[in-house]
Amino acid sequence: MQLSPVRSNALTVDVEDYFHVAAFDATVSPQQWEDLPQRVARNTEIILQQFATHQAKATFFILGWVAERNPELVRKIHAAGHEVASHGYAHAKASVQTAAEFSSDVRKAKTLLEDIIGAEVTGYRAPSFSIGKTNEWAFDALHQAGYLYSSSTYPVVHDLYGTPDWPQQPYRRKEGIIECPMPVLNKASKQWPIAGGGYFRLLPYWLSKKCIDSYLQQSDAPYMFYFHPWEIDPQQPRFAQAPLKSRFRHYTNLNKMEAKLVxxxxxxxxxxxxxxxxPYFV
Structure with a gap:
């Protein structure tokens, strides 16, 4: 398949603050969040400016906790023509919630976002791509809550998430939800994560671009990229007490991310x- 300069790709932003990330679950408790400096609004404003400059539109998966404290930011995202979607309310991984807890969380976030923008919210992404074989009931909960689609699975092997033997293409599940998995590059009999996030920060840009171009050549499915507002913020407060592995994943190349994003x-x-x-939603 020939590359097309006008082929559109899906740009997504998981709108959460630096202290919400799963890597710091054992370092910062939700009870401490309110007392920490909040930087998500500032960082998201910068992202909105960059998107406007480069005529990019995106889906913003907004954490309900953030939306509740920054309703004007949510309205600004919506007014700029971007899609407002749900990242749940409390950034609890779906894999550690009961079915009742998950259902309450995703319903609360959806209602909150819809009340803010006055429009329907149909998309959802689970924190840390945390829907898998142990909690497939989450798809039924999403369908019952009124969501149209989910982007909550990543068909790779990873120490924190991954559904390597699940579909790599968008598909409608038996529960009625359309799942849009994160894209992977099939090469050397392996599935390589190429959808952004920490890998994009850690790898040189030329290699990320080469992987994206290879994906566009081998797949007819859309390419989707994701990142977080805290990834463009090298001045964010640091958690020195966090595990070394978590600090490496979170802090490496924060100072380079915005330029790479541009x-x-x-x-x-x-x-x-x-x-x-x-085309997958009809």
């Missing part, structure tokens, strides 16, 4: 999930 915005055309994946 290159990505220039090199590809970006739209929301609702626009790029529309």
């Amino acid at each position: 290159r990505l915005l220039k090199d590809y055309q970006w739209r929301s999930i609702r626009e790029v994946y529309q």
Whole structure:
């Protein structure tokens, strides 16, 4: 398949603050969040400016906890023509919640976001791609809550998440939800994670671009990229007491991320999930 300069790709932002990340679950408790400096609004404003400059549209998976404290930011995202979607309310991994806890969390986030923007919210992404074989009931909970699609699985092997033997293409599940898995590159009999996040920060840009281009050549499915607002913020407070592995994953190349993101915005055309994946939603 020939690469097309006008082929649109899905750009997604998981809107959470630096202290919400799963890597710091054992370091910072939810009871401490309110007392920590909040930087998510500042960082998201910078992202919105970059998207406007480069005429990119995106899906913002917004944490309910963040939306509740920054409703004007949510309205600004919506008013700029981006898709507002749900990242749940409390950033609890679906894999550690009961079915009742999960259902309450995703319903609370959806209602909150819809009340803020005055429009329907149909997309959901689980924190840390935490829907898998042990909690497939989550898809039924999402369907019952009124969501249209989920982007909560990553078909790779990873120490924190991963559904390597699940579909790599968007598909409608028996529960009625359309699942849009994160893209992987099939090479050397392995599935390589190429959807952004920490890998994009850690790897040189030329290698990430090469992987994206290879994916676009081998797959007819859309390419989807994700990142977090805290990833462009090298001045964020540091948790020196966090495990070394967590600190390495979280803090490496924060000072390089915004420049790499700008290159990505220039090199590809970006739209929301609702626009790029529309053929799968009919």
